[in-house]
Amino acid sequence: MAGIHKVTRFLRWTVASVLIGSLIWAGALRFTPPAGTMLMVERKLSGEDIIHPWTPLDEISPHLVRAVIAAEDTRFCFHYGVDLEAIDEALTESKNGKRLRGASTISQQTAKNVFLWNGRSWLRKGGETWFTLVIETLWPKRRIMEIYLNVVEWGDGLFGAEAASQKRFGKHAKNLTRQEAALLASVLPNPQKWRVDPPGRYVRARARTLRGRMEQVRRDGLDGCVLG
Numbered sequence: 001m002a003g004i005h006k007v008t009r010f011l012r013w014t015v016a017s018v019l020i021g022s023l024i025w026a027g028a029l030r031f032t033p034p035a036g037t038m039l040m041v042e043r044k045l046s047g048e049d050i051i052h053p054w055t056p057l058d059e060i061s062p063h064l065v066r067a068v069i070a071a072e073d074t075r076f077c078f079h080y081g082v083d084l085e086a087i088d089e090a091l092t093e094s095k096n097g098k099r100l101r102g103a104s105t106i107s108q109q110t111a112k113n114v115f116l117w118n119g120r121s122w123l124r125k126g127g128e129t130w131f132t133l134v135i136e137t138l139w140p141k142r143r144i145m146e147i148y149l150n151v152v153e154w155g156d157g158l159f160g161a162e163a164a165s166q167k168r169f170g171k172h173a174k175n176l177t178r179q180e181a182a183l184l185a186s187v188l189p190n191p192q193k194w195r196v197d198p199p200g201r202y203v204r205a206r207a208r209t210l211r212g213r214m215e216q217v218r219r220d221g222l223d224g225c226v227l228g
Helices: 002-029 038-045 062-072 084-095 106-115 122-138 141-151 161-169 178-186 201-219
Strands: none
Touching: 002 106, 002 122, 062 106, 062 141, 062 178, 062 201, 106 122, 106 141, 141 161, 161 178, 178 201
């Protein structure tokens, strides 16, 4: 019995340490940029040169903010990290024979990119859910968007809006046009496969659709928690 109590105490101490440590980590990142991500390490180990300049949100075009909201998470300003409505819609589409689409929010993607590793497992998914709730509690939406736009991958070792804007269009992220922002957001589901320079037929068509959705985001105030 004494051995069981020791193991139980050890497990409780370990869980408490992990939870407290994650809160301190996330709390610090509200004010300081993350040094990098596990995906950056993975790409670096595979031989890619990583380009990852940090850019404040005020130095990133609002067109890109609207483009990623339109492309990735139109309810970003209105959910608390996990979009149950989007999950329900995705499951309904699957039952109707349509291809199952993702229902991951920008908050979930940020949590996964900043704190966790790639892969599919219940452990990683549990960690993603925990960190999503943590950052939604400790960070304002502007900070979530700012970090997301600084760590998201755009292919060829490019991480963050500034790196992608400089490489793809030869300009700072703050100067992106609506079309350029739409093109960048169009490739986010698979930046290793889809290209901006030059864009293929699918990316061009998706960018046209996103331009219309970006205007809806602006008109309906769906970007208010970031740009309002």
